Amino acid sequence: MSADEVDPDELGESVERPMVRLFTEYGGDHLHWFAIGLATSMAARFLSLVPPLVLGVALDAVFYSKRAYTLPLLPDAWIPTTRMDQFWFSAEIMGVSMVLAAVCNFARSSSLNLFSHRVKHEVRTATYQWMQRLDMTFFDDHKTGELMSILNNDANRLELFLDNMMGSAIQLLVLIIGIGYLLFTINPQLALVTLSIIPVAALFTWWFMKRVEAFYADVRSSVGDLNTRLENNLGGIEVIKTSGTESFEDERVRSASYEYFKRDWQALRMNFVYRPGMQLLTSVAFAATFVVGGLWFLTDPPLGFSGTLYVGQLVTFLLFTQRMVEPLTQMSEVVDRYEDAKASTKRIFGLLSISPDITSSPGAVELDSIRGRVEYDHVDFAYEDGQEVLSDVTFTADPGETVGLVGPTGAGKSTICKLLPRLYDVTGGEIRVDGHDVRDVTVESLREHIGYVGQDTFLFDGTVRENIAYGAFDATDDEIEAAAKAAEAHEFVTNLPDGYDTRVGERGVKLSGGQRQRISIARTILADPELLVLDEATSAVDTETEMLIQRSLDRLTEDRTTFIIAHRLSTVKGADTILSIEDGRIVERGTHERLLDGDGLYADLWRVQAGEIDALSDEFVAEATRRASASRTSQGSNQ
Numbered sequence: 182m183s184a185d186e187v188d189p190d191e192l193g194e195s196v197e198r199p200m201v202r203l204f205t206e207y208g209g210d211h212l213h214w215f216a217i218g219l220a221t222s223m224a225a226r227f228l229s230l231v232p233p234l235v236l237g238v239a240l241d242a243v244f245y246s247k248r249a250y251t252l253p254l255l256p257d258a259w260i261p262t263t264r265m266d267q268f269w270f271s272a273e274i275m276g277v278s279m280v281l282a283a284v285c286n287f288a289r290s291s292s293l294n295l296f297s298h299r300v301k302h303e304v305r306t307a308t309y310q311w312m313q314r315l316d317m318t319f320f321d322d323h324k325t326g327e328l329m330s331i332l333n334n335d336a337n338r339l340e341l342f343l344d345n346m347m348g349s350a351i352q353l354l355v356l357i358i359g360i361g362y363l364l365f366t367i368n369p370q371l372a373l374v375t376l377s378i379i380p381v382a383a384l385f386t387w388w389f390m391k392r393v394e395a396f397y398a399d400v401r402s403s404v405g406d407l408n409t410r411l412e413n414n415l416g417g418i419e420v421i422k423t424s425g426t427e428s429f430e431d432e433r434v435r436s437a438s439y440e441y442f443k444r445d446w447q448a449l450r451m452n453f454v455y456r457p458g459m460q461l462l463t464s465v466a467f468a469a470t471f472v473v474g475g476l477w478f479l480t481d482p483p484l485g486f487s488g489t490l491y492v493g494q495l496v497t498f499l500l501f502t503q504r505m506v507e508p509l510t511q512m513s514e515v516v517d518r519y520e521d522a523k524a525s526t527k528r529i530f531g532l533l534s535i536s537p538d539i540t541s542s543p544g545a546v547e548l549d550s551i552r553g554r555v556e557y558d559h560v561d562f563a564y565e566d567g568q569e570v571l572s573d574v575t576f577t578a579d580p581g582e583t584v585g586l587v588g589p590t591g592a593g594k595s596t597i598c599k600l601l602p603r604l605y606d607v608t609g610g611e612i613r614v615d616g617h618d619v620r621d622v623t624v625e626s627l628r629e630h631i632g633y634v635g636q637d638t639f640l641f642d643g644t645v646r647e648n649i650a651y652g653a654f655d656a657t658d659d660e661i662e663a664a665a666k667a668a669e670a671h672e673f674v675t676n677l678p679d680g681y682d683t684r685v686g687e688r689g690v691k692l693s694g695g696q697r698q699r700i701s702i703a704r705t706i707l708a709d710p711e712l713l714v715l716d717e718a719t720s721a722v723d724t725e726t727e728m729l730i731q732r733s734l735d736r737l738t739e740d741r742t743t744f745i746i747a748h749r750l751s752t753v754k755g756a757d758t759i760l761s762i763e764d765g766r767i768v769e770r771g772t773h774e775r776l777l778d779g780d781g782l783y784a785d786l787w788r789v790q791a792g793e794i795d796a797l798s799d800e801f802v803a804e805a806t807r808r809a810s811a812s813r814t815s816q817g818s819n820q
């Protein structure tokens with residue numbers, strides 16, 4: 182399945198046996214912890230059954246002397262013969278079983294928790310690694326909050342189920358088998374009465390599971406929507422404040438949150454029926470055992486039963502029935518968490534079943550060192566919506582040349598550059614680097630040679646030093662400083678409170694736009710790539726700083742092939758070739774002087790920037806008006 186037009190939720194629906202896959206694919210290396218958890222869990226439950234059993238036997242054999250002292254699974258030879266010894270023996274067995282149960286419970290929680298945390302860690306890491314390699318089209322189509330919710334909430338839900346609930350489910354099973362076995366050993370007829378609720382409870386639980394399954398899938402997807410909304414709003418807090426749209430956003434968050442509440446409530450409501458229902462069932466078992474056992478003890482065996490029932494046996498029955506109450510009612514939580522975890526696992530596997538289209542093809546060659554010749558050969562391109570954005574783009578940049586791309590907004594300049602490192606693949610024609618089609622070399626080796634300073638200069642939360650050295654992790658402090666100097670960043674960095682060790686904040690919020698751009702340029706200078714793309718790299722700096730950066734960029738671009746996108750035409754004035762792009766096509770090409778002489782789009786744009794509005798051609802003004810109204814229409818339709 183490719184990264185476009187796919188939704189982890191929808192894909193998740195077709196994932197078969199998600200929980201089995203979770204265990205085999207991610208739990209495999211840690212199964213020993215699971216096995217220890219399983220064994221100690223069972224042991225703890227078995228041990229918890231010992232005191233009521235011994236109490237019943239002690240009542241009948243030690244206190245009332247009604248029957249012989251025997252215990253299931255224990256050889257008679259081990260049992261003392263005097264009543265006093267039997268009394269102390271009973272006390273010892275109860276004491277030891279209680280202590281052992283506590284030890285087993287400790288081992289159970291530790292090992293199951295370790296298992297669940299390891300699985301969570303593996304799932305989260307694998308999901309992130311996979312997601313990170315998906316195509317840009319996937320990220321264009323999926324909201325950050327939705328993806329964060331898979332990485333965080335879904336992974337946490339798995340852990341919750343695997344540690345506590347998995348243990349509870351196992352314990353319940355052991356308890357029912359253990360109690361069933363012991364009750365049948367003591368009195369099979371009365372055992373039928375007590376255990377008659379088990380099939381009813383199983384049917385009730387099955388009904389409940391079917392009902393809540395659908396609800397949980399809805400809950401997960403509405404959490405994703407809510408997260409997306411919250412994340413979007415926090416990211417755009419400045420816009421919200423400056424637009425005074427707090428009330429509007431209050432309403433949007435309220436509605437996303439209400440949707441989540443509604444779905445969650447639907448699932449919870451089912452619980453409100455299930456839990457008391459289970460409690461009622463165990464109470465029925467208790468009452469039936471008490472009535473049938475009581476009548477049996479006081480009069481003749483009821484319901485056609487035969488034999489003798491001792492008071493101690495009845496007490497053991499009643500205590501065992503009581504023991505079932507808590508785990509049985511907890512069953513709802515187990516099922517609940519199971520459904521929750523299953524929905525999360527499905528979403529995770531849904532995501533993992535999406536595969537990137539942009540990968541290194543089989544037989545792709547490593548692009549070791551390059552000279553830097555770039556050819557765009559009749560390149561066409563359309564994004565996911567299928568609308569053609571680039572059409573028949575053909576040009577060549579020789580090693581060391583600088584190509585300037587200019588043109589109105591939305592013309593396709595950034596798209597042309599994004600095709601070079603294969604952020605997207607061409608839909609027609611081809612792009613070659615040193616004669617190799619970019620699709621025939623490994624993606625990693627291709628990208629290693631390309632430095633990209635984009636419009637949105639993104640800095641990672643960390644220090645200035647870490648951000649400059651991002652990608653060149655073993656750079657020395659001197660190299661980092663030299664790169665910062667070349668990007669005209671050194672001076673402002675040394676004026677920051679902690680110099681190069683100043684933390685830049687999330688996305689670099691503690692720095693100005695121009696400062697962020699300079700750090701980003703320093704990062705590229707340090708990486709020293711053979712091919713360079715500067716997409717509006719100096720748009721956020723003032724003219725004076727631009728002049729300074731320009732000097733260093735001139736040095737940087739001198740001996741490497743460079744693509745410069747700039748609205749400020751002075752930035753591309755010195756380029757070897759300037760391409761004017763309009764509606765996805767190259768409409769003219771040449772040097773600054775030649776294009777001015779040509780008196781076309783470039784010359785008009787130049788006049789706009791020089792303030793010579795009166796000298797603009799009528800054609801250009803008409804086109805600019807058309808473009809502006811088209812962009813207003815599309816903005817309007819987006820709202």
Ligand SMILES: Nc1ncnc2c1ncn2[C@@H]1O[C@H](COP(=O)(O)OP(=O)(O)OP(=O)(O)O)[C@@H](O)[C@H]1O
Pocket residue numbers: 321564565566570588589590591592593594595596597
């Ligand atoms: N990820 C995307 N998905 C769909 N369409 C896109 C995407 N990115 C850009 N576009 C569309 O492709 C066209 C070209 O966009 P591009 O960013 O290449 O233009 P540009 O010339 O660089 O504009 P600007 O100067 O404003 O940066 C526009 O119509 C834009 O709406």
